[in-house]
Amino acid sequence: xxxxxxxxxxxxxxxxxxxxxxxxxxxxxxxxxxxxxxxxxxxxxxxxxxxxxxxxxxxxxxxxxxxxxxxxxxxxxxxxxxxxxxxxxxxxxxxxxxxxxxxxxxxxxxxxxxxxxxxxxxxxxxxxxxxxxxxxxxxxxxxxxxxxxxxxxxxxxxxxxxxxxxxxxxxxxxxxxxxxxxxxxxxxxxxxxxxxx
Numbered sequence: 001x002x003x004x005x006x007x008x009x010x011x012x013x014x015x016x017x018x019x020x021x022x023x024x025x026x027x028x029x030x031x032x033x034x035x036x037x038x039x040x041x042x043x044x045x046x047x048x049x050x051x052x053x054x055x056x057x058x059x060x061x062x063x064x065x066x067x068x069x070x071x072x073x074x075x076x077x078x079x080x081x082x083x084x085x086x087x088x089x090x091x092x093x094x095x096x097x098x099x100x101x102x103x104x105x106x107x108x109x110x111x112x113x114x115x116x117x118x119x120x121x122x123x124x125x126x127x128x129x130x131x132x133x134x135x136x137x138x139x140x141x142x143x144x145x146x147x148x149x150x151x152x153x154x155x156x157x158x159x160x161x162x163x164x165x166x167x168x169x170x171x172x173x174x175x176x177x178x179x180x181x182x183x184x185x186x187x188x189x190x191x192x193x194x195x196x197x
Contacts (some may be wrong), residue, residue, distance in 0.1 A: 056081030056163045060125065060180055062133075062156065062172035064146060071142040072135035073172065075158070077125040083160045086167070086186035088121040090195040092154045099196050100134060107148035113137025119197050120158065133197070146174040156195070159186035 059079035065072050077083045090097040097103050100117050104110075116135045125131055136142045148154075156172040160180075168180035 057166075058083035058125070058127070058160060058162050058168075060085075060158065060160050060168070060170050061177060062158065062170055063177060064142070064174055066139045066142045066146075070135075071137065071139050072132045073142075073174075075120055075125060075131045075133055077127055077129050080127050081162050082127065083125040084163070085120055085123050085125065085158060085160045087159045087189050088195045088197065089157045089189060089193060090154060091157070092152045096193045097154070097195060098192075103154070106152060107145070109145055109148055111136060111141045111145075113141060115141075117197055121195060121197060125160075149174055159183065161186060 057079045058077055058081045060083045061076050061078055063074055063076065065074060090103065092103070092106055097106065100115075114137055116132070118131055118133055118135075120131060120133050123131070134145075136145065157169060158172070159167060159169045161167050167183045167186050169183045169186075170180040171178045
């Protein structure tokens, strides 16, 4: 014979009370297992993102060469992913310089040999690639140019990205190698502030 539902005033049998507690405990355990699964999935996604980031990490170095027939300012990607140059800014004593000609005029620089320049702004530099930003025919010209660079307190700032949209800023200093610094984003500079080489 089926049991009739208990009246509100009657006591609940101990077996029914125990069953309700086990159901609640099972629900709590299921919720904890689900939360743990979410945490593990999130951590796994984070680790995968870090691994992918490491596989496409660009490392742009700005340097100079004045030996063995190579007389230039250069950009070298020593990373494992392409460096996507977003902006180039050259400042002399804090004032923007628009191009190489304006910089040469500021210096009063006349090369004894020819000069060859390459575009750095808005280019992609492949892993292991070296871009000769400005090249001279002899060491005397590159040395004189770099002496003026220091004398006029010139700074070149290059902001670049990875294929995942991570950003870095590197500055050219003729006296030392400067490591790139991570930045939130590459500023969108007005045309008057960019170096168009």
